[in-house]
Amino acid sequence: MIELTFDQELGRMGPQIQQVKSRLAQEAQSVRFHENVKFLLKHGASNYQQAQQMLVKLQQNKELVLNHRATSTITLVDTTDVFAVHFGTNNFDIFSIYLSNLCSLVALKELFESGVTYLDIKQNNSLIRDKSKAIKDYYLPDAVKKWRNKVAAHYAAADPKNNDNIATIMQSINILPEYNSPYYSVGETQFQVEGRTSQLKGWAITKVYDELRSDLLSDCPALPVLFSNHYENGVVKIA
Numbered sequence: 001m002i003e004l005t006f007d008q009e010l011g012r013m014g015p016q017i018q019q020v021k022s023r024l025a026q027e028a029q030s031v032r033f034h035e036n037v038k039f040l041l042k043h044g045a046s047n048y049q050q051a052q053q054m055l056v057k058l059q060q061n062k063e064l065v066l067n068h069r070a071t072s073t074i075t076l077v078d079t080t081d082v083f084a085v086h087f088g089t090n091n092f093d094i095f096s097i098y099l100s101n102l103c104s105l106v107a108l109k110e111l112f113e114s115g116v117t118y119l120d121i122k123q124n125n126s127l128i129r130d131k132s133k134a135i136k137d138y139y140l141p142d143a144v145k146k147w148r149n150k151v152a153a154h155y156a157a158a159d160p161k162n163n164d165n166i167a168t169i170m171q172s173i174n175i176l177p178e179y180n181s182p183y184y185s186v187g188e189t190q191f192q193v194e195g196r197t198s199q200l201k202g203w204a205i206t207k208v209y210d211e212l213r214s215d216l217l218s219d220c221p222a223l224p225v226l227f228s229n230h231y232e233n234g235v236v237k238i239a
Contacts (some may be wrong), residue, residue: 013109020102025220027095028209031184032223034083035206038179039227043067048082058227063237083184084176092177092186093152095205096144102216103139107132139216141208143187143201150200151175151186167191167198175200182228183207 010018037051043066045051058064078084111121111131121128136145150156156164156172171191177184188202206223213220227236 011109012112013105017102017105017109020098020105021217021220023098024095024102024209024217027091027098028205028223029221030087031091031205032226034087035179035182035184036224036227038081038083038184039182039231040066042181043231058236058238062239063235065235066231067234078179079176081176081179084178087177089151089175089177089186091205092147092203095208096148096152099144099208100136100140100148103135104128104132106139106216107135110135139212141203143203144208146199146201147187147203165193165196165199167193167196168200171198171200180204182226 033055036055037045037048040051040054041048045054054064107128108131111127116127150164150168151172156169158173160169167190170193174191175186177186178188180188183204183206185202185204185207187198187200190200191198206226209217209220210223213222225238227238230236230238
């Protein structure tokens, strides 16, 4: 049998699962960084560079005095947003694909450890299809699954299905991340075209990641704290 192995304690599919989990953590950490930068832009930072400097100072000193009132207006779809414009939906695309892949790997792990072989899967593909579907139904939020299927893996506009309405098709290639404090998310603002509403649903990477850390991602690193959750009387204090 030819299969990647690093550590016997990880069991079957261990290396593959750890690689995917590592990428999920990277995407969530990247978005959390930008969520905290955006918060600082609302509370005193005059530009993106200054917000980054404030973030470093806060991480070093564990405390930072900020303006009480927001200094910039936050809208759901903001074409001046540095994160939205320069990164687009890349983090969300990668995260949704890899989370779906992780569910498939977990399904394979459970099958292999129960005695199923590669030959069994080849001869009866419903074994993995049914198991993978069950794992995805349990762990993969519907909004993330929709995003993966209609945007990340293949745009609905480039591969329309019979049940894709015109709003979904148009939105699949015309969308930016939205800042809805305290999270960056996608799909919160749904297109409405010809009386039809886009089938895409809103979701936030860091929120999904934090929720899954109680189970599927329990061995993944915790994200940096949200500054907005530690802001009181004009001061942010972090442990």
